Amino acid sequence: MVFESFPAPWNSEHQIDQPKLTKQIVDKEEKAAFPLNGRVPRYLYFATNRENHWGHRRGYRIQINSFAGDHLPETNTMEKSVSWGRYKLAVTKRKEEEMHSTCIYNQNDPWSPLVTFADFIDNETIVSEDLVAWISTGFLHVPHAEDIPTTVTIGNEVGFLLRPYNYFDGDPSSSSPNGVYLTPTHDASKCENNHMACLQKAASCSPSLPTFTYSGFENLTGP
Numbered sequence: 671m672v673f674e675s676f677p678a679p680w681n682s683e684h685q686i687d688q689p690k691l692t693k694q695i696v697d698k699e700e701k702a703a704f705p706l707n708g709r710v711p712r713y714l715y716f717a718t719n720r721e722n723h724w725g726h727r728r729g730y731r732i733q734i735n736s737f738a739g740d741h742l743p744e745t746n747t748m749e750k751s752v753s754w755g756r757y758k759l760a761v762t763k764r765k766e767e768e769m770h771s772t773c774i775y776n777q778n779d780p781w782s783p784l785v786t787f788a789d790f791i792d793n794e795t796i797v798s799e800d801l802v803a804w805i806s807t808g809f810l811h812v813p814h815a816e817d818i819p820t821t822v823t824i825g826n827e828v829g830f831l832l833r834p835y836n837y838f839d840g841d842p843s844s845s846s847p848n849g850v851y852l853t854p855t856h857d858a859s860k861c862e863n864n865h866m867a868c869l870q871k872a873a874s875c876s877p878s879l880p881t882f883t884y885s886g887f888e889n890l891t892g893p
Contacts, residue, residue, distance in 0.1 A: 671712055700793045702761035706741050706806070710734070710758055715835055716801065723839035731835035734758065736828045738808035751780035753788035755806060762790050764800040771804055805830050858882045 672692050678684040691713070696702045704710045717729035741755040742748065754760075754771040762768065773785040787804070809828050816822065834842075852858055859881065861868040 697797050699791045703791045704759045726836035728837045731833045733831040736809045738806040739810045748780040750786050751776040751783035760804045763794045764802045
């Protein structure tokens, strides 16, 4: 995001600063390693060379909702064993020998770790390669009275979203089948009751399942 300045149309003596999205191709691992306390681009977009119906490159966006807490200083002699914590996000070229960001044995000898994640970032090109996105998420929770009797989830969410971004030609959920409501008196094999029963087998990717039956809840008595 950058701001562009231009004269106000109604008065050239005044300037208007307008935000504008800019696109930048990140081509090296060093450029794609975003430090924990640094800025992260608003949109992180992994694109392919294929285009959708609208002429945009198909891809996925990573949206990080929470970040890990403070990391050990790099001057700490144990920091190398958890060096993945230096980054909010790091993108590297996929390698068979770089399958995990850490190792269970790192905790036994953190001063001489078997796996040092920071070494994965050796400035290789990441253009037209199979990529791995290493994401550090987390949050600091200080217990308080409102955690009794149980900690609420509102405001304590952690994680990230992997969202299709120009990957489809439209909203794929609009083609999802509608919900089906059945009662014991409905025949689930008839189309008027269950439209899922009339899907063409050739167009269906669902597994073969036994015929659906429903007889109501057990031990359910009337008034």
